[in-house]
Amino acid sequence: MSTPAIFDPAKAYAQQEQVYFDDGREAQLLHHIQSRSDVDKLIGSPKKVLGAIDDFGRRQKYLMNVGEDKGGIVTKLIHETQPRVIIELGGYVGYSAILFGDAARAAGADEYLCLESNAEFATVARSLIDLAGLGAFVKIIVGPSSDSLRALHAAGRLSRIDFLFLDHYKPAYLPDLQLCEQLGLIRNGTVIAADNVIKPGNPPYLAYVRSDVESKKRAYASDPHATGTTDGAAVRGNPNLVYQSELIQSFEPTGIPDGIEVTMCLGTNDALSGTA
Ligand SMILES: C[S@@+](CC[C@H](N)C(=O)[O-])C[C@H]1O[C@@H](n2cnc3c(N)ncnc32)[C@H](O)[C@@H]1O
Secondary structure, three states: OOOOOOOOHHHOOOOOOOOOOOOOHHHHHHHHHHOOOOHHHHOOOHHHHHHHHHHHHHHOOOOOOOHHHHHHHHHHHHHHHOOOEEEEEOOOOOHHHHHHHHHHHHOOOOEEEEEEOOHHHHHHHHHHHHHOOOOOOEEEEEOOHHHHHHHHHHOOOOOOEEEEEEOOOHHHHHHHHHHHHHOOOEEEEEEEEEOOHHHHHOHHHHHHHOOOHHHHHHHHHHOOOOOOOOOOOOOOOOOOEEEEEEEEEEEOOOOOEEEEEEEEEEEEHHHHOOOO
16 A cells, blocks of 8 residues: 655645536536637647646536546556556546546557546537547547447457556446456456545455455355346456555545555466466
8 A cells, every 4th residue: 555645735626515516517617618718728738628627626616537646646557557458437527538548648559448428428528638639549438338348349349458447436346347357358467547445435346356366266156146237237257367456545636535446467367377
C-alpha cells in the first residue's frame, strides 16, 4: 500500500450533494464550456479542456470525475506500461477519456475505447473529446459494459486488453472483470486500474484480485453457480489467472481520501508453474 500524498485544498471540487449527477449538470457543463469567451483556445488541447471541466467542478457543481490526483496515478501507469489496447468502463462526461486518451495516444496505443451506458452523458463526452482534438482516437461506445464487451469481442474488434480502467457501476467491477477473463481478454501483462476502492469501496472486487489461485479455485468449487453479470447473463471468470495487486492511496477531486487498486496479470498459474 502506498503512502498517501497531500491534497491541495485550492483545487477541491464543490462538495458532492445528495443528488450529484443526471440532474442536468452534464448538459450545463457542456453549455458552460461552449459559451466561454475563450472557447477557441481550448480547441485541440486536452489539457485546456480538462482545465475547463475542473473549473466547472470547482466553481459550479460537483462532477464525478476521477480528478487530477487519481488521474495522475493512472496517467503515469499508462506512460510506464505503454498499452496498445485500452478499455475504460464508465466514461461519464469524458474527463478520464480525455486525460487517459491523451496519455494513451502519446504512449502509442491503437485507440481508446470508452464504454458508457448513458446516451446523454456519452453525447456530452463526445463533444468534449472532439473539442480536445481526440475524436479520431477516443471512441465512446454506448450501452451496458457487459453487452459492449461481448459485442466487441464477437465482432473481432477486441481480442486482448492491455489496460483496463474500471470506473462504472461498483457492483459490476467484479463480474465485468470475470467476463473479460472468460473472453480471454486478460493476459500476462494486462494492467487493471480500479477507481473508488476506498470511497465508496469495493470489498468483493478487492478480495478477488488479491486472492491467490488456490483460494479462487476453492471458491469456484464451493459455488457451482455463475457469479452473474449486471445484465443477468451467466459468467465465470478464469481462477487460474495470477494477479499481483496493490492499493495506491489518493484523493477524490473533493479532497476525500480514496484509492486506485492497480492489478497486474502475471499469466496463468499453469504457465508460471510449468505445467501448461
Ligand atoms: C464515476 S462515473 C465515470 C467517471 C469517468 N470515468 C471520469 O473519471 O471522468 C461512472 C459512469 O459509469 C456509467 N455506468 C454505470 N454503469 C455502467 C455500465 N454497466 N456500463 C457502462 N457504463 C456504466 C455511468 O453512467 C457513469 O457515467
